[in-house]
Amino acid sequence: EIVLTQSPATLSLSPGETATLSCRASQSASDFLVWYQQKPGQPPRLLIYDTSNRATGIPARFSGSGSGTDFTLTISSLEPEDFAVYYCQQRISNWPSSIIFGQGTRLEIK
Amino acid sequence: QVQLQESGPGLVKPSQTLSLICSVSGGSISGDYYWTWIRQHPGAGLEWIGYTYHSGKTYFNPSLKGRVSMSVDTSKKQISLNLSSVTAADTAVYYCARVWTTMFRGVITHYYGMDVWGRGTTVIVSS
Numbered sequence: 001e002i003v004l005t006q007s008p009a010t011l012s013l014s015p016g017e018t019a020t021l022s023c024r025a026s027q028s029a030s031d032f033l034v035w036y037q038q039k040p041g042q043p044p045r046l047l048i049y050d051t052s053n054r055a056t057g058i059p060a061r062f063s064g065s066g067s068g069t070d071f072t073l074t075i076s077s078l079e080p081e082d083f084a085v086y087y088c089q090q091r092i093s094n095w096p097s098s099i100i101f102g103q104g105t106r107l108e109i110k
Numbered sequence: 111q112v113q114l115q116e117s118g119p120g121l122v123k124p125s126q127t128l129s130l131i132c133s134v135s136g137g138s139i140s141g142d143y144y145w146t147w148i149r150q151h152p153g154a155g156l157e158w159i160g161y162t163y164h165s166g167k168t169y170f171n172p173s174l175k176g177r178v179s180m181s182v183d184t185s186k187k188q189i190s191l192n193l194s195s196v197t198a199a200d201t202a203v204y205y206c207a208r209v210w211t212t213m214f215r216g217v218i219t220h221y222y223g224m225d226v227w228g229r230g231t232t233v234i235v236s237s
């Protein structure tokens with residue numbers, strides 16, 4: 001079973017700082033990683049696809065990188081609206097096809 | 111722009127079947143998209159339930175052990191979810207979402223992510 005582990009579980013930063021969120025796969029399941037942002041009471045929103053491509057309408061301060069089993073979401077110059085929970089996700093294409101999520105990183109205001 | 115709306119009973123008794131509908135508006139249900147259900151237990155992360163294509167092709171989370179079924183009704187532009195033999199552990203917010211992919215003859219050739227989400231519906235399992 002492939003597991004995505006996100007770290008840290010909680011990240012406390014101030015507006016204007018840079019956030020670095022990690023997502024590590026227990027084994028290489030896919031060449032690509034997806035990131036979502038979720039705010040309280042709202043559904044998740046697609047942030048990053050194909051490891052490093054921003055979804056429509058996502059500001060340039062959000063960037064993704066990585067390969068193999070180690071991936072990173074970087075949010076530069078944090079804005080107040082960026083404080084939320086972030087999830088990484090992969091699709092396992094080998095049979096049986098499935099989708100896995102990391103457990104999430106909560107980005108909170110310090 | 112495509113919008114999704116989940117609906118269904120907010121309260122289900124243990125051992126019964128949870129049935130939800132996701133209604134699609136503003137776009138096609140029959141294009142090169144899979145449709146997925148995701149749930150979120152109270153205060154917890156996201157759990158993938160399964161995804162389905164309008165051809166009937168479906169994939170499910172193995173952890174749900176055969177309790178789940180999904181289908182697409184193209185005439186009504188709806189995606190259904192049925193989860194049988196529910197317990198309190200199935201209490202969650204249930205989301206439907208569109209899966210953005212490229213496909214060839216119904217087979218996913220590239221997966222991008224879940225690009226459109228419904229607002230979710232809360233289901234409580236209790237007697």
